[in-house]
Amino acid sequence: MTNVIDALLNRSSEPRLQAPAPDPETLDKAFACAARAPDHALLRPWRYLVIEGGGLERLGELFVSSCSDAATEQEVEKLRRAPQRAPMVIVGIACHQSHPKVPELEQTMSAAVGMGYLLMALQSAGYGGMWRTGAMAHNESVARGLGLQDNELITGFLYVGSVASEKPAVPRPDKDSYVSRWPV
Template sequence: MSSVTDFLLNRASEPRLEAPAPDASTLDRAFACAARAPDHALLRPWRYLVIEGDGLNALGELLAAGYSDMRGKTDEKKLEVIRNKAQRAPMIIVGIAAPKKHQKVPEVEQILSAGAGMSFLALALQDAGFGVMWRTGELVYNPVVLKGLGLEKGESVIGFLYTGTVSCTKPAVPRPELAEFVARWPL
């Protein structure tokens, strides 16, 4: 098989990330890869927000506000934990599904296209030598967070792609046996 297959078989999510983050040229190339995702009818049902520097502090405050909205009154210690989630990497890329009304392309296909774009983006960044970790969690669905990120009606966050330089390697994650998730049909 090709070097692409070898690369995919060895890729891993990296939770421990530090500066530097990708430079503008590397990021542009990675977004060009994201735009190669399967896209029925060329609707481009995705968009991205790049957050770094002081934006990470603002994201932390937004996450804390969303958490307070969900939980009501919370203690400052818990809010600080939530704020610090935005400091896990020097760059966070927010992937947004932005489906368009179309008679032949259902919304689910468009959301899957946005997810594929996010995957291509992650792979391109890893190929450039950076680590990534795709994270979600209940806060990415919170209305306060969605409004604060500027999402339009019908849009949704598909994930936060934490991006940076890998600070330390982690143990390999066991992968499932193919027979656990692959079957021939008809059975």
């Protein structure tokens, strides 16, 4: 097997992360990998925000400010602490551009593939990561608070750091349960 195949077969979501986060050189290489995502018409429909240090607290406060008045105190605290689950959070952003042959959905998929490549590159460099979406990724107040424009949307929050503790391997489905041939 190749190094790429081995990395893909060993990829896992790592919820328990701690310092250190990736250094600038590692991040630069990982972002270069993300920029290799398939990109119809070379629109480069993505960008990223790197958040660490005090920015993680500010992100938690942004999450809190965007929750409904019906949220319980426990829900509010969970949102406030969410970004503290890792020493770094990378926000993936799809940047839609008007193009006669490349619909917004294709541009979003390109940005999402870039997030996947970013995660794989960081894992290959020895870091762990967890790609999270959920309510905050789809919240208009969070998007505005992060400075997104009307043509942009969040593809996810990539929590990144050093793996704090190993978790059991997740069983993977048998190929025959999700692959078939057509025509039959």
